[in-house]
Amino acid sequence: MHVAIAALHRPSKPTGVCRHAANLARALAQTNQVTKVTLIVGAWQKHYFETFFSSEKIELLDVDISNSSSARNLWFLFGLPKLVNRLRPDIIHMSFPFPFFRPLFSASVVSTIHDLYPYEKPEVFGYPNVIFNRLFLQQCVSNSDGLTCVSKTTLESFNRYFPKFHLRKAIAVTYNYVDFSQLVPKALARPELGENDPFLLWVAQHRKNKNIDLLIEAYSTLIKSDRLKPSTKLIIVGSPGPETENLHEQIQTLSLQDRVLLLSSIQDSELCWLYQNCEIFVAPSSQEGFCLPLAEALYFSCKVVCSDIPIFREIGSSSCIYFSLEGDPLNNLSQAIVQSLEQPSKKTSGDCRFSKSKVAEQYLALYSALK
Structure with missing residues (x-):
């Protein structure tokens, strides 16, 4: 064929x-x-x-x-x-x-x-x-x-x-x-990211439904309230989109230029390394069709915090921490990140669906x- x-x-x-x-x-x-x-x-x-x-x-x-x-x-x-x-x-x-x-x-x-x-x-x-x-x-x-x-x-x-x-x-x-079996992880070489700096990770194009602005706001809140280590960075991997300009303005307003990294066009070996080394993978979307990055994060047994939407329940595992986008989503997300940090890491088995x-x-x- x-x-x-x-x-x-x-x-x-x-x-x-x-x-x-x-x-x-x-x-x-x-x-x-x-x-x-x-x-x-x-x-x-x-x-x-x-x-x-x-x-x-x-x-x-x-x-x-x-x-x-x-x-x-x-x-x-x-x-x-x-x-x-x-x-x-x-x-x-x-x-x-x-x-x-x-x-x-x-x-x-x-x-x-x-x-x-x-x-x-x-x-x-x-x-x-x-x-x-x-x-x-x-x-x-x-x-x-x-x-x-x-x-x-x-x-x-x-x-x-x-x-x-x-x-x-x-x-x-x-x-x-999801299959990274043929890849050799390659450390991300960025001056803003120290060799031992912890970081949160989200992989998403700069679109409104990805709620990147909500994640940046939650990250800023946690840093300022000392609920994240001062050296913790936030890494967003994804191609530019309709929200790119707004995100740069938000980062500037919150004085997070040296803390929030907006990356695109990285190699798959570098993405593999990011999954393996992130403190938490955070997926705060309001709408998704599938969300391959979430399945990839689970493949690497990342700690995962994600919004409580149907597709994430379909893809995600019981080890994910889900937060509501209703009520006070900023506080809900912030609390979920803190809760995830306090939990021990778990090795998840491969999901044959993927x-x-x-x-x-x-x-x-x-x-x-x-x-």
């Missing part, structure tokens, strides 16, 4: 969608049923993806177009069909929703639904952008032969807005997988149902 994965995406720095596409390619390549995976990305994304693969089954194909909204959407509509029909794959997998015309494709099309933000969190996109995001999502859902949702929570949300889809087409829940082999098996089952 030859699978073509469309992963051309606006960001020039890695995002959750990029990591999903790369993980999908690697999971499929390890199976006997898949003989070839063609991963299609933008020329501006090539460097990131080149560092990911060692399998001879995976071909990285970069498309050199203008990285603008109009150019990308025109390419999705007309350029992608020409390219994949020339490649003649058995399955075309869209790594996120974008507009396409189904009659132009000669093979079955599967799309990944990460979240329903265009409906549930329109402020993530702002107006009028959210109108186009809804149209693209509707068009993608209508034209796909099958869909995969990244969690049960996402599927439940999907069913609220597209209640009749499952009556006509195949749909499945397939988690993102294993590479399990995820590959689920994708192949969906693909086979469409052939």
Whole structure:
């Protein structure tokens, strides 16, 4: 089986969608049923993806177009069909929703639904952008032969807005997988971070639903009240987004320039080291489709504090400390961090739901149902 994965995406720095596409390619390549995976990305994304693969089954194909909204959407509509029909794959997998015309494709099309933000969190996109995001999502859902949702929570949300889809087409829940077994951790070399400095960690793009501002405020409160060691840092790893400017202003206002590190485009080996060495992994989101960083933190047996939302209950373990976003979320988060610091670390066993082999098996089952 030859699978073509469309992963051309606006960001020039890695995002959750990029990591999903790369993980999908690697999971499929390890199976006997898949003989070839063609991963299609933008020329501006090539460097990131080149560092990911060692399998001879995976071909990285970069498309050199203008990285603008109009150019990308025109390419999705007309350029992608020409390219994949020339490649003649058995399955075309869209790594996120974008507009396409189904009659132009000669093979079955599967799309990944990460979240329903265009409906549930329109402020993530702002107006009028959210109108186009809804149209693209509707068009993608209508034209796909099958869909995969990244969690049960996402599927439940999907069913609220597209209640009749499952009556006509195949749909499945397939988690993102976690596998750092081939990586050698590499210490993060930053002048602001001393060799023995403790730190809190959150991995998230700078978007409103990630509640990075709430975490910074809680961190500031704990530092000023001496409930964190004075040397404790806060590290946020994630690509810039709509909230970046506000976050820099907040950090400046709270005089935390030397304490809060906003990082992006770090190597996976460095991310691995951060998971292994953080005091606490804190996930304060108000909305998520899956949250791969939380699954990764659990893989490394991190102490975890996270907001009490359905997806975190679905992914998380009983060892996580959950805090409410209702009432006084700042105090709730601050207290949860202190509580986590006081608890002993626990070694957690691997969760088979997020294993590479399990995820590959689920994708192949969906693909086979469409052939």
